[in-house]
Each structure stands twice: as structure tokens, then as C-alpha cells.
Amino acid sequence: MKIQGQPRILALFFILCCSGFTTEVRSQKLLRLLHYSDSLLTARYRRANIDTAYIIRPQTKWTLTARLNVSGAKLEMEGQQAGTPFQSELTADYKSTISMGVNYLGLSLVMALNPAKIMGKYKDFELNVNSYSNRMGFDFIYQQARNFTGWHETEGMLRIELPPEMVKLKSLNLNAYYAFNHRRFSYPAAFMQSYIQRQSAGSFLLAVSGQGQRVDTNGEYESVLKVTNIGIGGGYGYNWVPGRNWLIHLSALPTLTVYSNTSLKVNGERIPINYHFPEVILTGRGAIVRQFGNMFVGTTMVYNFTNIGSKKKLAVHNSKWITRLFVGLRL
Secondary structure (H helix, E strand, C coil): CCCHHHHHHHHHHHHHHHHHHHHHHHHHHEEEEEEEHHHHHHHHHCCCCCCCEEEEECCCCCEEEEEEEEEEEEEEHHHCCCEEEEEEEEEEEEEEEEEEEHHHHHHCEEEEEEEHHHHCCCCCCCEEEEEEECCCEEEEEEEEECCCHHHHEEEECCEEECCCCCCEEEEEEEEEEEEECCCCCCHHHHHHCCCCEEEEEEEEEEEEEEEEEEEEECCCCCCEEEEEEEEEEEEEEEEECCCCCCEEEEEEEEEEEEEEEECCCCCCEEEEECCCCCCCEEEEEEEEEECCEEEEEEEEEEEEEEEEEEEECCEEEEEEEEEEEEEEECC
16 A cells, blocks of 8 residues: 555655745745746836935835825805895815825825714715825815805805705815926925925916816705806915925916806706906916924925806805814934
8 A cells, every 4th residue: 555655655755846846936926926027116116317415215115104184164245136235255164184105116006084974974975186296286176065054144144054965065176287387496305205395495386277066055045056267377386395305395386367268057047157357277286395314394385266257246255174183203
């Protein structure tokens, strides 16, 4: 029996050896692929067309970041109805989220958590996508909110408090920029921490903005307001380095509306709203960053304001903002 079983044992040993050899070969191929990919990403990451006297890449490859995000929105309307002036103001509940991000050579993965939504205290939806490079970047902000509260006042009458769930808002904001002095001025240094601003520098900016919005109101007067705007303009951004390891950023991007499509229906009756010059979309950004070796802390803010229409019929002012507190570590 031992003589008969020996060939089987040898065959099994041979198969295991071949299997181990195959696994080792696959592991080596995978390691070579990972090393090759790392080399390509590193070369791309370090190949940025920048003036290193002003901005540099961090020497590390990994960046871990924790953020506290707080956002809010306000909607204001004023105009005249049957010759009588009126004014309304609506504010959405603040939204707070906690996010964790991992960045490897410019590739990022971010996960966010909303404690209020988990506990059932926040039912709205909001999506923020931000992409900043030295040359160009954009903000994409989508919101669905029905927790607006506020008031409505008609001249000569008492102010009426507007309860929650009376107003439903869907809005989309898109803002893009192009920085002319992108070799010395870095948006990512202020907002993504994927660059380090060594000396103060500023840049003129080309900007494009777009907004789509729908506001539904229920109650005594059921209304539907639809707004679509596209604006083109320019502005200026500045990164101030007041001392070593400090960065303070401010920028403003006003755009003038070149396309406007606004419609309003009240109790099924269409009310015409004509374009009123000037209609503007304004995007403001600010940031403060402090570095401690491979660690950094700071805060950023993005503010969007839209002004459309005329007080003689209907003017709509829309504000949307988000601010972030963050702490990070480079590895």
C-alpha cells in the first residue's frame, strides 16, 4: 500500500509546489504592476508646470483629512402682486456632516456621515462635488430641501409665519474658474492641500456660473417658480502668506447673466417674468490654513449668491454657503 500510495503523494506534492509557484508568480506580477502604477502616478504628480519659488508639491504621497462640514441656504423674494408690494424670506435648516478623506498622489476618496440624518432629524438631500487644480476647477452643488421656514409680508397686512413643509426647493449650482497665473497661484493649496503656497501670489480668474432652481409652494396660494441662469464673468483670487506655514485665501468671481429663463405659476395662472439687467451670480471663497510639520489645520468657505428679476414684479435672491473645519496629516 505504501508503494502504491507513494506516486499519489508525489503527485499531490508536485501540484502543491506548482500552485505555490503560480501564486508566487502572480504576486510578483501584481507587485510589478503596482510599482509601475506608482511610478506613473508619482511622475505625473511631480510633473506639474509650476514656479517652485511660489508653490510646491508636498514631499509625501499620502494625505489623510478629517472634516466637519456645515452648510445653509436662504431664499428671499420681493415684488408686487396686484399693485401691492410683498416680501418673503425663507431659511433652510443647517446641515452638518463629518467626512474622512484619503488622498494618494492626487487621487482622493472621501466618505461623509450625517448624524442628524441617521437619527431621522434631517430629511433633506445635498450633494457637493469640488475639483480644484492650479489651472482650473469647479463646484457642483445639488440640493433638495423641504424644511424651509420663514415669513411672508404684504404691505399693510400682518406678517405671516410660514411653517415647515410648505416650501419645497430643488436647486443646482455649477461654478467653474480658469486661473491665468496658475504657475504661481494655487487654489488647491487653500482648499485641497495638495500643494503648498510658499510666497504670496494672486491671479485674474475667468469664470462661468450656472443655476437651475425650482420652488414649489403649497397653501392658500400654490405656486411653482422655475429659474435657469447662465453667467460669464471674471474676478480675482489672492493667496497671502503672512508668515511661514500660514496661508490666507480670498477670491470673488462675479458673473453677469447671459441667459435667463424664469417662469412663475400661481394657482395655475402663468405670470410672465422678463429679464432685468443686471442679473448676477456671485461666487466667493475664503480659506485659512496653518501647517505644523506634516500636520495641517484650517477652515474654508464657499458662498454662492444669485440675484434675478425686478422688484416691480418679482425679484429672487438665493444664497447658498458651505464652510469646513479640517485637520490633516501627510504621510
